[in-house]
Amino acid sequence: MLPVVFLPGIFGSVPLLWGRWSFGPSIWYYKPIIQAMKDSGLTVEIAYYGWWENNLLSARKYLIPAIDRVLKSNKEDKVIIVCHSMGGIVARSYIQSDFYRGDVERIIMLCTPNEGSADAYYPWEGGQVPPSPYDDFVNMLYNGFIWMISRITGKPITYNLIREYIPSIKELLPTSDYGSYLFEYRDEDNFPVFIPQSTMHEKNDYLNDLNAKVEIIKRRGIDVFCFNGKGYYTNKYIQVDTETDRQEGLWIDGKPMAEIRSKMGDGTVLASSSRYVFDSITLNTSHMGVLKDGIPYLLKQLDVKKLPAVYAENIPFKGYLAYIIDKASSCKKLLRDCYDVLGRFEWGVMSDQSELLLEIPSPGRDMYLYTYNSNGSAQTDLKLRDVKAGCHRLVIKNVRGFKPIIEFK
Template sequence: MSNTIVPGTGDWSFGLAGMVYEPFILTLETMGYRRNHNLFICFYDWSQRIEHSSSHYLLKTIAQAKEKTGSNQVNIVCHSMGGLVSRAYVQSTTYKNDVDKLVILCTPNAGSPPNYSYWTGGELPLSTSGKFNFVHFYMKMYLTYLSKRYKSNKIEVIHTHFKGLQDIMPSVDYGNYLIMNNNGDRTFVDYFGMKSQNKWLDQLNANRDIIQNRNIDVTLIAGTEEETIKYLEVVSSQSIIQWADGKVIGGAYTNIGDGDAVLDSVFLLDGDQYTVEGTHIETLYKSESILRSKLRQ
């Protein structure tokens, strides 16, 4: 969080997400890391497109880390959307051969269906198991803030002021994920016929072999055994602006996920793969032994 995202919130910090990430930073510090010595936090403007976050924020943090440590390479530990920010850099033409290990926790590498609902409808009109979901809570709060601040059509506001959201919708590698309910007759919506394709992530994933070709050591950690949306049920919408490929009325769930990202989406990349039982947030804290092993601290 910062004034860049929400005016009046001050300099860069975790903001409300501090309840999630400060304990994780403390975990890394118990492993021997020291903030601004050999541990550097990359705050970034997640409201912008992912490539913007990568080139304007991640590159600066990596440069700072190399300068302070005198090392030619860094290890990146990233969570959720941060994994796509990191991939945008290591797969880019501006990559400087300066990443040794890439540890990715709970990143929806093939995208995540709820983001279709947020991007095209401005909400997620579904109830889950009743267990608190921090990501959905944060999304609801931020989208409400945008609507109140700009007092305009909420979809136009989201598309103008939360452009990064479109980059985490499902990609072609996720597969068809919308189920059209036509008076009780249910059929999958063909991804290639959708108006809201995630072409950015399609391209990133089409070139994902670049990561291995650049000899980056990849570790993927996914949470599982949590109720997670796998498909969305939709009906035809008459709105020109909202619900581009159907209005969300229901969902199909799986326990092979962390409550936000399904396992197959996280494990789209090649690399060492680990699962832990836990939510999108709990996985951070339950991965300490894996991190110790992979980072050798």
């Protein structure tokens, strides 16, 4: 099997001392997929990169050396690139470039914004985190890294800070293929009017150019396959106010007032943007959840004959009856695949009374437990405060037509 080079997404590479790198806080999402590939007998080289830099620079500065390392150690002449989110733009930047060396057999992209993402509008034009109905892990990382950059540089957190130190975010803005995504209400007609991208000040010229030359991938004989996510409300259109005074370029294309969201996305990237013109599969999963949900499908794409166990690092279940999360969620509804910092949970069928063992790996966490009756219409929420580490017994009693009863010991 050809060796694999793995490219993480934005915020997924953290530089350490003496030239070393790590996934940083994202390790809880990336470690299972890396381990699954390695346990399948694949050689995996992680191409950490400076996600704050332009994607073309990242391809030359970080991706090429990673390819060289794994080819040298495996005595092969080609690699397979597996990439998540922005990592797919870095991979495309390389294989579509004039310095491509013919050393990539295929690319597998996981929720890459090939047509951009409306979420990028908020930090690029206003220095703000995009609004989300979820407790978004990517937004949490954004806040943390921006705070660090602000402290290191001594500059306030504004859109100018983003443009000076993270120019790559502009390369995530919606492309022409995405279509017009800003609209406003004019006069008294109370009718939305979309703003053509051609009239906007800030456009994604880089990705537009990359997409205009996408046919070069096929001419170079590189196979591309995409994993798309759906089932999570994703910002698709943004209502803006273009009459607001623009101070020094702030919200130069309009100040956001509201959003229109679609469930045909992973919470960050629309499935249509990820799919673009490539062969793909769409899973019911989130932007970070694809890193676990996609494992068996990814291994099949990599021609692995024997699939290893999917790794659930933090909380192993004996039975699948509920969801555990570590903070209040705004999505109190039936979720078939819920991901968070604690691990992976699936919906399962309850009998009249079911019992499972729940292992809590670390103490002192506030958690919520959600359970549902057989048709998902009656929900019971149980808040667990300052949970002790160890193995706990959970009994769920299902009474037909009523909310389930939870006993946590």
